[in-house]
Amino acid sequence: MASELKQRARRFPKEPGVYLMKDGRGEVIYIGKAKDLRARVLNYFTGADERAQVKFLLQKVERIEPIVTRSEEQAFILERDLISKHKPRYNIRLKDDKAYLSIKIDLNQPWPRLELVRKISSDGARYFGPYTFSYEMRNLLEVIKRAVPLRTCSDTVFYNRTRPCLEYQIKRCAGPCCLPVDREVYLEWVKQAISILEGKSEALSKKLEAQMESASGRLQFEEAAVLRDRIQALRNAKTNQEMISSDLEDRDYFSHSREGKLASVSVLRTRFGRIADTANFAFNDVVVSDQELLSSVIGQFYDEARGFPREIIVPYVLSDSELLETVLSRRAGFAVSLVVPERGVKHRLLKLAEVNARQNFSMNFEEEANAALAVKELALKLKLKQIPRKIECIDVSNLQGSDIVGAVISFYDGKPEKESYKRYNISFSGKPDDFAAIHEVVSRRLQAGLQDGDLPDLLVIDGGAGQLAKALQVRDALKINIEIIALAKGRAERSGETSRKAAASKPERVFVEESSVPIALASEDIATLFIQRVRDEAHRFVLSFHRQKRSKRALRSVLDTISGIGPDRRARLLRAFGSVDAMKDAPLEDLAKAGRMSKLLAEKVKKRLN
Ligand code: SF4
Known part of the structure; x- marks a missing residue:
């Protein structure tokens, strides 16, 4: 088969394009792009590509089809589209997790709460987000939880509680499920939560400070202490996230961890000098090189919803760096460059992405990695x-x-x-x-x-x-x-x-x-x-x-002793139940239905089995 494929590849055009590898059933199992289709595909057969995974891939391939494109850039886009259409087993494919989270507040409810949702509906509720960066959203929620004592429970819990839960004990909720909470006051807290979501926490802090002073003036020290804690929570939120870089450029750091066909890729995203988000991906049928793995992930990672950084930091120069830069810059509307750092903050953060990738690898593949090691050891022994x-x-x-x-x-x-x-x-x-x-x-x-x-x-x-x-x-x-x-x-x-x-x-x-x-x-x-x-x-x-088998035989011999059970009916009952026990436990109706017999005969069978 390899020599036939090689012959065919010799006739491929020396043009940029995409090639589809298919197995014996005609299923597309791998899609690749190339600057020169003939040279790229021939590479698989000349031994120039020594990766063990290539050999493995070729064992499965029975047909390769080229599609010529006008440019390498067009091949890049077509490859991505075809991968998402055919979902080939051996391509790197990012799962579509682009339904970002939003925060919903339904003001039509008597006791509104903050809910995390993936879909924004036109149901009269207020929505904030969607949040591209989960860190940002989690931080916001944490601040609101500490600063405003809104309920966090679902409606089912809320309407069925007989006592307030732990949230009430730790002073994170006023307990409207069971206690007489003033609704006006509660709705004021909801407004405060909305102020935080709208980015007006500074104004809220000032308002709370005024309320705290007023409470102290009225000698309401307990109320003043509660307000003090809320103000503190709002202030902490601002200083909580450590600045990791003084230059505020947006950057994404990509790193990977790999053993054979198992790989994990981690992305660390920094915005305004702080870590804003991370994303981890795991793949278990990787037949491409590390470079191609990273290129594929980067090529598929970005879209308008996720946003583009000015710099993408990678551990080494990728063979299609230029192509990636061209395509991503065009889509972003500004220059996006791929950078390989050698020292300094960027290098340190890249190492951090590497640690994430390793951790993600062991979380996903510990069992597989151990099994691979065990097989290797066995072969040696x-x-x-x-x-x-x-x-x-x-x-x-x-x-x-x-x-x-x-x-x-x-x-x-x-x-x-x-x-x-x-x-x-x-x-x-x-x-x-x-x-x-x-x-x-x-x-x-x-x-x-x-x-x-x-x-x-x-x-x-x-x-x-x-x-x-x-x-x-x-x-x-x-x-x-x-x-x-x-x-x-x-x-x-x-x-x-x-x-x-x-x-x-x-x-x-x-x-x-x-x-x-x-x-x-x-x-x-x-x-x-x-x-x-x-x-x-x-x-x-x-x-x-x-x-x-034994149980089926036992059943067969019991059935053989019952008059009214001929070979056909016996076969039907054996197929449906398979054992004496299964038939004993079956309801009478099921027995009658499976054996296509009267209830009377089914009862007789049951009696004999018992
Ligand atoms: S105290 Fe009551 S209202 Fe508050 S979160 Fe718990 S169950 Fe919900």
């Missing part, structure tokens, strides 16, 4: 030829020698891929045993994999040397080049001993092809924990399949 991405594990179950079944579970990049799990009913011609069952499941799985071009990188067999030998026999007969290992339970676990000491003295053993001596795995090692998880998942899955 077992001296595998490659770090396996797709690992499958086979287990069989023949509890009490009946209904022998097998199952294959699958992990991709260290995570279970449940949609790929498979179940097998085993059919023996000879005497059933574990080895023969493994032989059959491996054989059926690998033959199907050969046909569909979907084979695992590593196959794990639950068992010892004998089971491994059977699996290898199948693999070699089919001439398939995949690695197979067998994992045998630690003797401590088999004998029911579960203490750490017992586990350490009788560890799990892995049988590999090249050695007759199994490799013992350290009990608390990350690789051991991972491979145990894979094996346990296979075990869980095959057992649940086995139980289901």
Whole structure:
């Protein structure tokens, strides 16, 4: 396929444009832009692009389609539009979180409150915002909460309380839900909140100061103290946010953190010398370079609602810096430049964005990163030829020698891929045993994999040397080049001993092809924990399949003894309920409906089951 695609790419125009990569089903899986379409696409096939992710992407691509544009700038815009239309799996795509928050005050309510909403409606209420910077909005709300004792509860809570809540105890609310609060006074507070939202907190401070003095003059010291605290809250709001830069230019700082296909990008936005906002994005199928990742995020981040800064600070020079500057400046209506700082405040803030990106990465991908590390460790310990991405594990179950079944579970990049799990009913011609069952499941799985071009990188067999030998026999007969290992339970676990000491003295053993001596795995090692998880998942899955089968068989034999239940009706009931218990618990009407039978017969069935 790669050579056909390469041939086709040779005929691409040497013009700027966009290329669409499609998979076997015709789905667009990646969209890229290029100054020279032919050179860019050929790059994927000449080995000039050595990124491991490129190889991965090419395995999935079956067709590449070019679209020529008049300029590189037009290609940039078209790429962005096509990405948002097709939503390709391997493109960097910012989720549309552009429904900014607004603050709503409904003055038609008897006891108005401040509400956060994402939609402004024409419902007669007053709206403030939308706020592009969430910091700004959060600060405002905090100031209002401290300066004005309005209720914060929802209407449901408000009309159902029997006592004021904690807000009342900490003097943040006057408690109109249950206490006799003067409505005139409350509405005056609402007006004060509106003054703050309108940016008139200075005037409000003065008004409150006058009220405080008047209260002191009347020897109303408690009232004066409350007013003093509110004035203080308003003043604090102004000094609360530290100035981080004396020059007041608007800047956005972009940084990222990445491991393989997992990445996170953070944006730190400064306005008037203060941190105004941050935004974090996480991506888990990144097949482009770090530079392309940042370019894509920057290219999609800005719009009129979000606003444009004069400077965008990045950790290194991006290959399409100039293009980004041209496009963003045109849209902003003023010059926007990309800057790489080497020292000073900008450098320090860029580092801060980097810390945010790292933190965001671990919040999003801790589990994935650990799984990737565990797989890597496992490959090292077992001296595998490659770090396996797709690992499958086979287990069989023949509890009490009946209904022998097998199952294959699958992990991709260290995570279970449940949609790929498979179940097998085993059919023996000879005497059933574990080895023969493994032989059959491996054989059926690998033959199907050969046909569909979907084979695992590593196959794990639950068992010892004998089971491994059977699996290898199948693999070699089919001439398939995949690695197979067998994992045998630690003797401590088999004998029911579960203490750490017992586990350490009788560890799990892995049988590999090249050695007759199994490799013992350290009990608390990350690789051991991972491979145990894979094996346990296979075990869980095959057992649940086995139980289901037995239960269905039990149900079938009960149904066979009831007159009026023929093969069709029996099949319908088995399909609908699957087990004696499920059928026992089902309402009579459901039973009658599923079996298309009279209530009388349904009652008879129920009686027999009980
Ligand atoms: S004290 Fe009453 S009115 Fe105030 S927030 Fe609590 S529940 Fe709402």
